[in-house]
Amino acid sequence: MLGYILRRILAVIPVMLLVAVFVFLLLRLTPGDPAAIIAGDMATPAQLERIREAMGLNQPLHIQFITWIGQLLRGDLGTSLISNTPVSSMIASRMGPTLAIALLTIIMSVLLAVPMGVLAAWKHRSAADYAVMAFSVLGFSIPVFVIGYIFILIFSLKLGWFPVQGYTPISAGLLPFLKNAFLPALTLTTIYVALIARMTRANMLEVLGEDYIRTARAKGAPERTVLFRHALKNAAVPILTVIGTGFALLIGGVVVTETVFNIPGIGRLTVDAILARDYPVIQAMILLTSFLYVLVNLLIDISYSLFDPRIRY
Amino acid sequence: MAQTPPPASAMQPVLRLIRMPNAGLAPKIAAVVLLVIVLATILAPWIAPHDPLAMDPLNRLKGPMPGHPLGTDNYGRDILSRVLIGGRLSLMIGIATAIVSVLLGLIIGMIAGFFRTADAIIMRMMDALMAIPSILLAIALVALNGPSVGSVIAAITIPEIPRVVRLVRAVVLTAREEPYVEAAIALGSSMPKILIQHLVPNTLAPLIVQGTYILASAILTEAILSFLGAGVSTETPTWGNIMAEGRMFFRIKPELILYPGLMLSLCILSINLLGDTARDMLDPRLKKRAG
Numbered sequence: 001m002l003g004y005i006l007r008r009i010l011a012v013i014p015v016m017l018l019v020a021v022f023v024f025l026l027l028r029l030t031p032g033d034p035a036a037i038i039a040g041d042m043a044t045p046a047q048l049e050r051i052r053e054a055m056g057l058n059q060p061l062h063i064q065f066i067t068w069i070g071q072l073l074r075g076d077l078g079t080s081l082i083s084n085t086p087v088s089s090m091i092a093s094r095m096g097p098t099l100a101i102a103l104l105t106i107i108m109s110v111l112l113a114v115p116m117g118v119l120a121a122w123k124h125r126s127a128a129d130y131a132v133m134a135f136s137v138l139g140f141s142i143p144v145f146v147i148g149y150i151f152i153l154i155f156s157l158k159l160g161w162f163p164v165q166g167y168t169p170i171s172a173g174l175l176p177f178l179k180n181a182f183l184p185a186l187t188l189t190t191i192y193v194a195l196i197a198r199m200t201r202a203n204m205l206e207v208l209g210e211d212y213i214r215t216a217r218a219k220g221a222p223e224r225t226v227l228f229r230h231a232l233k234n235a236a237v238p239i240l241t242v243i244g245t246g247f248a249l250l251i252g253g254v255v256v257t258e259t260v261f262n263i264p265g266i267g268r269l270t271v272d273a274i275l276a277r278d279y280p281v282i283q284a285m286i287l288l289t290s291f292l293y294v295l296v297n298l299l300i301d302i303s304y305s306l307f308d309p310r311i312r313y
Numbered sequence: 314m315a316q317t318p319p320p321a322s323a324m325q326p327v328l329r330l331i332r333m334p335n336a337g338l339a340p341k342i343a344a345v346v347l348l349v350i351v352l353a354t355i356l357a358p359w360i361a362p363h364d365p366l367a368m369d370p371l372n373r374l375k376g377p378m379p380g381h382p383l384g385t386d387n388y389g390r391d392i393l394s395r396v397l398i399g400g401r402l403s404l405m406i407g408i409a410t411a412i413v414s415v416l417l418g419l420i421i422g423m424i425a426g427f428f429r430t431a432d433a434i435i436m437r438m439m440d441a442l443m444a445i446p447s448i449l450l451a452i453a454l455v456a457l458n459g460p461s462v463g464s465v466i467a468a469i470t471i472p473e474i475p476r477v478v479r480l481v482r483a484v485v486l487t488a489r490e491e492p493y494v495e496a497a498i499a500l501g502s503s504m505p506k507i508l509i510q511h512l513v514p515n516t517l518a519p520l521i522v523q524g525t526y527i528l529a530s531a532i533l534t535e536a537i538l539s540f541l542g543a544g545v546s547t548e549t550p551t552w553g554n555i556m557a558e559g560r561m562f563f564r565i566k567p568e569l570i571l572y573p574g575l576m577l578s579l580c581i582l583s584i585n586l587l588g589d590t591a592r593d594m595l596d597p598r599l600k601k602r603a604g
Contacts, residue, residue, distance in 0.1 A: 014437055015441050015444055016441075018437060019441045019445060023445075026453060137582060138582065141529070141578050141582035142581075143536045143537060143574065143578070145556070146556070146570060146571075146577075149570050149571075149574075150571075152563075248443075248447065251446040252447060252537075255541070259540070270449060271452065271543075274452050274453050274543065275456055275543065286449055286450070289449060290441075290444040290445045293444050293446065294444050
């Protein structure tokens with residue numbers, strides 16, 4: 001078990017190293033001189049040279065890469081070319097809203113999606129089942145920003161229940177925070193629920209056909225126990241997996257949702273950096289989100305053994 | 314012995330798919346909706362009531378009126394015409410992405426599945442590529458390469474490739490142990506011949522299904538890229554950039570987002586439903602899982 005966890009953790013290293021290589025090459029191999037882009041059209045050759053010098057662009061590629069990795073390992077994410085502040089402090093100041101909304105989304109999604117999936121599988125081919133399926137196909141088909149705008153239109157502009165845009169940190173009180181964060185989280189929840197409910201239903205359907213479910217029912221176990229103790233627990237591993245792989249979807253969704261609701265989170269920070277070609281910020285953000293994705297999936301992999309004692313390594 | 318026909322079992326379901334026997338009502342409606350949308354966008358230059366780029370400063374942000382059934386946008390351009398024409402490029406980007414990512418994924422997946430030495434390296438690279446959030450990777454690619462149609466297609470394609478590679482590799486890994494592949498190797502068939510004649514047909518069914526899902530997600534991603542400011546430049550309307558332009562006027566005229574959004578969602582919904590139907594028909598084993 002411990003050996004397995006150790007091996008899984010070590011396997012993260014080559015993946016992250018490759019991600020770093022991709023990100024590095026992505027920015028270095030694109031057409032155009034980064035220094036010229038940063039300096040703008042009016043730059044003098046001397047200015048360009050100074051920027052190249054500052055960014056280390058004059059050195060051979062592999063030296064640039066090694067220098068960069070060395071800095072990363074020391075926790076130095078570089079300095080923004082636009083605002084001239086350290087990237088790490090920029091990320092730290094923008095992390096709060098994103099984390100809060102992502103957490104709220106995950107909680108709301110799991111609380112909604114798992115019961116929906118269980119219900120759909122339990123009442124297979126009933127109206128409830130079709131409703132859940134229809135919802136999950138819809139969730140995959142409407143762009144997340146359109147969902148966001150529809151929510152703003154209905155809940156903010158027509159009903160006036162929530163502010164249209166903006167963000168209040170949780171430190172200002174739970175209620176003001178929720179007033180601003182609920183609609184963005186609900187928007188993200190719509191797509192995440194679609195994914196999780198579908199997977200829950202599929203796996204519950206499979207498990208409900210197993211012999212031990214018939215046995216449990218035959219010995220007179222109440223339906224609630226059958227569904228949640230016997231069936232759901234056995235369907236948990238694939239559901240957990242999809243929550244993990246869906247994390248990438250969540251990151252993409254956060255980026256879009258923060259733009260719709262004008263939330264000063266790291267999603268917005270990343271988009272702004274990409275559009276302004278703020279290379280150090282782009283590199284740091286893509287690396288960081290990839291690392292988070294790998295980390296979440298690593299934790300989920302390891303947690304399998306908690307849900308399914310049959311999995312022993 | 315020269316011409317071994319591909320295993321019949323792999324081709325048959327593909328043929329059956331086109332006829333859609335005993336499919337429910339939903340996929341049939343989806344097929345009709347999709348057909349109408351595709352025809353409307355193909356015929357858009359002839360059926361659109363106005364030039365989608367023609368401005369009319371006197372009639373800006375107007376509601377439905379004679380001559381403008383869906384009203385006008387902030388430049389007085391006809392919304393209906395823009396939505397119809399916008400579908401052309403959106404669909405084209407989707408189709409191009411689906412074809413390119415399936416083809417590239419097929420080639421890379423075959424190599425990974427058949428050549429053990431290449432497998433480990435290719436799959437680690439695919440793992441790394443999958444770890445990068447696809448939307449971020451795509452906006453970065455477009456922002457760095459310029460907002461051309463080609464770079465948008467490339468940006469949506471690259472994050473899709475690993476999924477296709479994994480699929481093809483899995484199919485090839487199973488198929489290569491089959492007696493008929495072993496027999497072909499024993500008979501001294503050349504490697505390209507084994508790959509093309511014996512392994513490609515096996516990947517056909519899952520690739521058709523995957524291709525429809527990629528088509529749907531590519532149309533969605535194009536819209537998101539445009540929305541974030543990293544899409545095709547607004548000289549050519551797409552569903553995505555019409556919605557992106559509508560953002561500024563959302564409070565006064567939500568239709569600028571809602572109409573193209575509706576067209577796009579209907580289109581993606583139909584493609585997804587058809588994809589599900591294709592999956593159920595091509596792989597009865599999956600049907601049991603997904604119901």
